[in-house]
Amino acid sequence: MIAADLPRTIQRPDYVEGFNVGVPKELRARQEPRRDRKTSFRFDQRIIPLDGGTVLLRLRQSLNLAVDPQTMRFEVDGWNIQLPCGEVADLPRQIARRFIELFSKADARILTEAEEQDWLHVLDEVDYTQFCVDRAAPHYVEGTLLRHTPVCRVEWHDGEFENLNPQAATALRFLEAGQRFGAFVKLGKANEVKSIERVTMVFDSPEGLADGANG
Amino acid sequence: MSDADATLAKQSETAQVRFRKPPIIERVATVSGNISPEQFHSRMDSWKSIVAADFPIYDPLTEWLLNVQEKDGVPLLDEAEPEVVVTHRFSRRNQNGDRTWSMRCPADRLTLNLHSEHNEPHNFEELFAAMAKWLPRWSDHFGATAYPTVQLDYVNLLGPQTTPTFVDRNGGIQINRLIEVFGKIPGPHISIIAPYDCRVGLLIEPNRCMVNIHVHAVRDRDAALHVRVDLQVIATQRDPLTSADAAMGEVRYTHDVLIGQFLAIFTEEAKTSFEPL
Numbered sequence: 001m002i003a004a005d006l007p008r009t010i011q012r013p014d015y016v017e018g019f020n021v022g023v024p025k026e027l028r029a030r031q032e033p034r035r036d037r038k039t040s041f042r043f044d045q046r047i048i049p050l051d052g053g054t055v056l057l058r059l060r061q062s063l064n065l066a067v068d069p070q071t072m073r074f075e076v077d078g079w080n081i082q083l084p085c086g087e088v089a090d091l092p093r094q095i096a097r098r099f100i101e102l103f104s105k106a107d108a109r110i111l112t113e114a115e116e117q118d119w120l121h122v123l124d125e126v127d128y129t130q131f132c133v134d135r136a137a138p139h140y141v142e143g144t145l146l147r148h149t150p151v152c153r154v155e156w157h158d159g160e161f162e163n164l165n166p167q168a169a170t171a172l173r174f175l176e177a178g179q180r181f182g183a184f185v186k187l188g189k190a191n192e193v194k195s196i197e198r199v200t201m202v203f204d205s206p207e208g209l210a211d212g213a214n215g
Numbered sequence: 216m217s218d219a220d221a222t223l224a225k226q227s228e229t230a231q232v233r234f235r236k237p238p239i240i241e242r243v244a245t246v247s248g249n250i251s252p253e254q255f256h257s258r259m260d261s262w263k264s265i266v267a268a269d270f271p272i273y274d275p276l277t278e279w280l281l282n283v284q285e286k287d288g289v290p291l292l293d294e295a296e297p298e299v300v301v302t303h304r305f306s307r308r309n310q311n312g313d314r315t316w317s318m319r320c321p322a323d324r325l326t327l328n329l330h331s332e333h334n335e336p337h338n339f340e341e342l343f344a345a346m347a348k349w350l351p352r353w354s355d356h357f358g359a360t361a362y363p364t365v366q367l368d369y370v371n372l373l374g375p376q377t378t379p380t381f382v383d384r385n386g387g388i389q390i391n392r393l394i395e396v397f398g399k400i401p402g403p404h405i406s407i408i409a410p411y412d413c414r415v416g417l418l419i420e421p422n423r424c425m426v427n428i429h430v431h432a433v434r435d436r437d438a439a440l441h442v443r444v445d446l447q448v449i450a451t452q453r454d455p456l457t458s459a460d461a462a463m464g465e466v467r468y469t470h471d472v473l474i475g476q477f478l479a480i481f482t483e484e485a486k487t488s489f490e491p492l
Contacts, residue, residue, distance in 0.1 A: 001406040002388045002432060002442065041279060041299045045256070053257035065299060089275035089301045 138184035171196035235490035248359030270305030361455035374441030
């Protein structure tokens, strides 16, 4: 038999909501926590999706949230964002919004002095180069497919050779070796091809052939 | 037939046992998958729209975690900074507003929770069918390449609502009549009092499967006493599974193991009260 007058309880997030769990007795607080001291929490998400996830904002380190126990609001260090603790799940959206706001104002050269300080801090906190690379629109290039296997290899119009990553190579799967093509490509940080889209075949025009024959 | 085969055959047989009024209030199936953080975060927004028809409510879970470590029996705040973790959760509710199904998507796993309702205890096959529907979609969408762990949790609640014949007029629970372990305490006593919190781990198959059993007292919002019996089966693979189909096979296996433990831990009297079908 278990007696009905069992343990002291606290709320705890668990699989089952609405039921309390007994507190281990060794975790008693000796006194009330000080109310004038902010507690810092680390926010574990360091990748923030932008543009529906097509662009990612990578934070160099976790965000630091300073919780004010008197107001139960937190402030994100260096981002000038304040939210109620209950809305912390909205933080990635707020970070995305703040970043794009500062980015847009910086681009239009209309940052206030305070915003400029925030923007400089934010630039230290994020991988801005990667952001610019991810965000850049694909541009048109031409090249020739040299081979599919063992690694897909192309020669670009400027004479450079490149082995494509398997994901990018799938866009050229329908081409035969030796085929000239045009496509829109996105480049990575080291100027390597990240993705290929809108592939077309490129043929010499009859006039071009005639010109070439005459030349 | 080897001992292991005999055990599995027995588990398969016992997995067919069903009850009209089991004390199960929640069934939780989890499959972990290898997914890169970039893939996960870049595809979460589109995942929200994919699941919206079946799980129309988006209510993320937030946990503010203080890290405590024990040193020589003394609980100390860990040097690691406290952390806040947000888990994506999608759910749907019944006409009474109670959550019946939910899906949780941490960065590396898919979890489905099936909650029992007042007149509808639900069953494992419903959970299995839902996982069979969503695991391949989740896997394709996020690009999971391997499935290292499968886990099944059953939360059983013993108390006034689920096992009223074992509750006395003062609200005490005759736990020794309900479960085979942690209830029959030797030595003269009037009743069990706080603390009541018992755990045990069982090795089922080396490098393959273990079970955690946790029996503890809880109170509901009206302060009524209950005893929770949590059964957890964790199946891992030395070489992670590489297909969603294989992972579903492991979900079935964890259920076979769990039902074997369920039948073993509850007394015959308790099982009779659950009304076998």
